[in-house]
Amino acid sequence: MMELDDRVPKVVALDCEMVGCGSDGSLDVCARVCLVDENEDLIFHSYVKPIIPVTDYR
Structure with a gap:
């Protein structure tokens, strides 16, 4: 079985504004x-x- 490298994150969170x-x-x-x-x-x-004009920066 392959071991996980400690430098590779086990959990990643994504946020989009x-x-x-x-x-x-x-x-x-x-x-x-x-x-x-x-x-x-x-x-x-x-x-x-x-690619289109922003009308509300929220």
């Missing part, structure tokens, strides 16, 4: 993505540029 697009801001569009491990250490963070 959304903004509103469209004329009334009701269209949910991802604007930020973040991954953290079980110790709350940052694995990945990136802003996402929506």
